[in-house]
Amino acid sequence: MTPLGNLAPPFRRVPALALALAIALAGASPASATDGLALESEQLAALAHQLDLIDRLAEHAANTAPQSRARHHFDYARLRADLKRVRAGLQDYLVPQRAQPRDPVPLAGDYVRRDRTDDEEPSP
Numbered sequence: 001m002t003p004l005g006n007l008a009p010p011f012r013r014v015p016a017l018a019l020a021l022a023i024a025l026a027g028a029s030p031a032s033a034t035d036g037l038a039l040e041s042e043q044l045a046a047l048a049h050q051l052d053l054i055d056r057l058a059e060h061a062a063n064t065a066p067q068s069r070a071r072h073h074f075d076y077a078r079l080r081a082d083l084k085r086v087r088a089g090l091q092d093y094l095v096p097q098r099a100q101p102r103d104p105v106p107l108a109g110d111y112v113r114r115d116r117t118d119d120e121e122p123s124p
Helices: 010-026 030-064 076-094
Strands: 072-074 112-114
Touching: 030 076
Parallel strands: none
Antiparallel strands: 072 112
16 A cells, blocks of 8 residues: 555556557447548648638739839749649649549749849959
8 A cells, every 4th residue: 555545556557548548448439430531621621722812922922013124033923833833732632533543733832933134154
């Protein structure tokens, strides 16, 4: 008996806790898996909606960006193309149209656009 009464030492409580957890998880109903899939679909649909909002913001920023001849420009068209690819991938997952997987199109990822004159060497 321990000084605090009839408490088991910590190393004996861990297997009992693991056993109780295993029994609880084994008794989980299949409906919880269905609920998990529904929750995932809702979260992915919300993500697609957020991508739509980001796309609108990118379009607005592209239209209001200064037209000055700076050396580097943010490439809004490339960003919007990547957003479109991600959105299409989400939509394909949420509403599959075929059983076979497809090859993903790689994202550009580089959103800095340089003017063509930047490739030339500066004159001394």
